[in-house]
Amino acid sequence: MANTSSRTLTLLSLLQTHRHWPGADLAARLGVSERTLRRDVDRLRELGYPVHASRGTDGGYRLEPGAVLPPLLLDDEEGVALAVGMGDAAQSGIAGLDEAAVRVLTKVVQVLPPRLRARVNALRAMTVSAASSGPVIPAEVLTMIAQACRDQERLRFHYTTRGGVQTEREVEPHRLVALGGRWYLVAYDLTRHDWRSFRLDRLAQPRDTGSHFPPRPLPGGDAAAFVRTATQVPTAHTVVVLVHAPAEQVRRMVGQWGEIEPVDHHRCRLTMISTSLDWPTQALGNLGAEFEVLRPPEFVDHLRDWGTRFLHAVGRSAGPASPALPDMPPV
Amino acid sequence: MANTSSRTLTLLSLLQTHRHWPGADLAARLGVSERTLRRDVDRLRELGYPVHASRGTDGGYRLEPGAVLPPLLLDDEEGVALAVGMGDAAQSGIAGLDEAAVRVLTKVVQVLPPRLRARVNALRAMTVSAASSGPVIPAEVLTMIAQACRDQERLRFHYTTRGGVQTEREVEPHRLVALGGRWYLVAYDLTRHDWRSFRLDRLAQPRDTGSHFPPRPLPGGDAAAFVRTATQVPTAHTVVVLVHAPAEQVRRMVGQWGEIEPVDHHRCRLTMISTSLDWPTQALGNLGAEFEVLRPPEFVDHLRDWGTRFLHAVGRSAGPASPALPDMPPV
DNA sequence: GCACTTCCGGTCAAAAACTGGCCGGAAGCC
DNA sequence: GGCTTCCGGCCAGTTTTTGACCGGAAGTGC
Structure with a gap:
């Protein structure tokens, strides 16, 4: 010392x-x-x-808290928790959070002692990105690409086009953009000699060519806008249901991620906005209460699909959805 | 400089x-x-x-990665992402991960510039701890208690006993323990003059009395074991289902958090271990494929409950679970 | 192979800093 | 009032730091 x-x-x-x-x-x-x-x-x-x-x-x-965040000194376990946790946060689909989370992740991964990698991977395998509505991108892919963007290193990867054709690309990566629960890479395609946006879930085996390149200005400047015009981002669903349970109880379970208005002492209206219908479905399942769908129509179809499959799975012997069946609370 | x-x-x-x-x-x-x-x-x-x-x-x-993790220097956005992300990770219910995550969270929160707190709270409100099976503990409560344990500071809080009686406690906090998707505080109760374990979801308004105390040895030494004997921790369910979809496809969706064995080209056996039945239910819902429950029996009840409610919600007009209904894929 | 770029580490002398000991002072607790 | 703790000035000796200059080694491109 x-x-x-x-x-x-x-x-x-x-x-x-x-x-x-x-x-x-x-x-x-x-x-x-x-x-x-x-x-x-x-x-x-x-x-x-x-x-x-x-x-x-x-x-x-x-x-004490000051004007700036001091350097964080973490031990092994904490470093692992950080790497795993941020990997999840990066897939959260929350605008603003995910991009910063990838930056943190990139920083940590770059300096994570090798002996901790195995632990990170083991834990990562157990994590569920249940919150994510879109496909989950492996954390290694995410960090490798983020690093390439940050450090201006050429990148080569396999890409499956929308038509299903396998291609090999070499690009100058510009920015990672998270939009509507999906990750996109905005990059200058060196084979096509033009700017492209790539969906990360269609991209495989990214590898660093090791060569640097000078930054190239993106026409228009805004990477997010570029993705938005280049692809049609899935729109959000607004799900509104009438829940047969007191507003209080619903609020306790659903918490912050939905609007809750009491209708009377036994019922309330619940509004949830999500890019995927799976989210609201899970939330309502967890609630354990009866409810009615007010909108949208496609949510009705979605629920019918889940419900039908669940009752099929249970076996027709029990009688499909007999009204006599008691509503059992979740265990 | x-x-x-x-x-x-x-x-x-x-x-x-x-x-x-x-x-x-x-x-x-x-x-x-x-x-x-x-x-x-x-x-x-x-x-x-x-x-x-x-x-x-x-x-x-x-x-480069070395023997130890270097101090992490994060900017504002990254700090916020860290605070939010670790708050989620702490509720992940993954043994080992959650406790380290709380330690990281405690470190960050202690030095997070005040102007960033508001942003953390705003983002936290949007996060869903969908992965958590148990009740979600507000991050402030978690960090305050973790800090009190770490720094040996007396703690006062409201506590609702299992019987539903509101009490006021003053304790010497010892350790936070995450077990079976729940958080427990092991502490020496200064009113009862004995060691107790408290469920964090039954605890309200924790506040620091400011007074320090010398560490007191917990009889037996192992806080996790203490909780395990003091309370009956919910046991894990092993859910086994036969999924009517190729193993490949299931693996792509379910990923790592379940055992998948192919049965034939069109079906596979999926085994999931979870303290809550909600998890497997959501996973199977997301899958979008037909399946049959092999075990346990209570999972059948659980599915029947969800399925029945979903079809009720859709409206009986459509006919309950008519086999003629096409299986609509999720939107 | 040759020119070029970049990192490397030795030496030196001047400047700057760091350190420990000492002490009177101020602030909080009992 | 007595105790404990942090505070910061002062001083002298020691150590570190710094920039300049250099010849050398290693990688890249032609």
């Missing part, structure tokens, strides 16, 4: 793992005198990371 | 935001001579963060 820089970093790490530290403990931990510790604390403050100090018995130092 | 420490940190940050940096650029960016840059790079290497350098045209520096 000879270095000042390394000590400052260690101090930051200590302040992150425990909220409260007496000065003497910190000094001992860092192997320096208390005077030097005070100077180190000052250094952190100058760097813009406010360290609050309290005096008297039980006094000590504490790292 | 007078300080060496701050410059080293900045260098680390630059190396994280772009994979490849020519030495001259870095030196200019940091406002030092190239010789000093080389020394800074050496410093990072000594700290255990391997910086790879390539020579010749198009050479430069690159941060």
Whole structure:
């Protein structure tokens, strides 16, 4: 711990793992005198990371929120949790969140110690991106492409066109865009000599050619707009149902991700907006209450499909949807 | 940028935001001579963060995975994504992942600039913890309690006992335990003068009393075991179904979170283990294929409940589950 | 093979910083 | 009022840091 820089970093790490530290403990931990510790604390403050100090018995130092996020010092387990969690968040389909999540993921993956990779993959295999409405893109693909965009590295990959034709592409990647639950890559196609947008779920075996390229301005400048005009993004469904349960109860289960208006003491109207009909279906299934569809018509078809299949699966012996059957609550 | 420490940190940050940096650029960016840059790079290497350098045209520096995870330097957006994403991961119900995720979340929340909090909350409101089988714990509650455990701070909260009685508790928090999709707090109850485990979903208005306490050894030592004996944790269901679809197709949709064995070219056996029956139900709904339940019996009841309600919702006019109805694919 | 670009690390001397010890002071707790 | 804790000035000795200059090694393109 000879270095000042390394000590400052260690101090930051200590302040992150425990909220409260007496000065003497910190000094001992860092192997320096208390005077030097005070100077180190000052250094952190100058760097813009406010360290609050309290005096008297039980006094000590504490790292507080400042103007900027301090460097995060994570241990192995935390690093793994981060990698797995952000991989999921990247597929969340929430505008703004997913793109930043991919950036975080890219940063972590780039420096994740190799021995942790296996753990990340094992855990990732258990995760369900249930929230995602669209196809799930493997995290490795997502990060590799994000990295190529960020670092301006040429990329080669297999691509299946809408017509189902397998092609091989070499591109200068420009931006990743998440739109309507899908991921798109906007890139300059070196074979076609033009800008293209590629759906990530139709793309396979991306690999880095290793060669750099100077940034090329995208006509129009807005990558998201480019994707929007190049492809027809699936539109969102607005599902409205009348739930036979008190608004309170529905709110407790559905929480924030739907509008709930009470109709009377026993019923409420629930509005959900989603690019996929699977979401609202699952939500209503989870609810455990009877309900009526108000709109849209395609949601009726969707429910009928699920319901019919479920009752088929149960076996016709039980009698299909006999009104005499008690509504059993989920286990 | 007078300080060496701050410059080293900045260098680390630059190396994280772009994979490849020519030495001259870095030196200019940091406002030092190239010789000093080389020394800074050496410093990072000594700290255990391997910086790879390539020579010749198009050479430069690159941060590589090392033995330990380097401090992560995130910008505002990334910080927000991290906070939201880890809040979700904490509810994932995946053993090992959730506890580490809470630790990361606690670290971030403690130092998250106030102006970003609002954005985190707004985004959090849109997230669905669809993967979670149990009740969702607000992220603030989770982090506050995790922090109190970590920093040994007394905690006061409202608690609803299993009998439905509202009580007020003051405890010395020991550990957070995630078990069977639920969160528990193991703590020494200062009113009852004994160790207790509390379900976080029955707990309200946690607040920090501000007073510290010396760590107290938990009898037996293992907090998870304590919860397991104190409460009867819901057991996992093993759902086995015969899916009328090729193994390939099922694997593509279900992915990793279930065992798939082909039976013949058109059918396969799918095994899923979950603490909640909602999960497998949703998965099979999403699949869009016909299937038969092999076990367990309670899954049959569960499916019948969903299916019945769905067809009720559609309206009896359409005829309940008429076999003549075509299986409509999800929209 | 040759020119070119880039990183590498030795040496040196001046400048800057860091460090520990000491101390009077201020603030919070009991 | 007594205790504990953080605070920051001062000082002198030590260590580190810095930029400049250099010959060298390694990769790239022709």
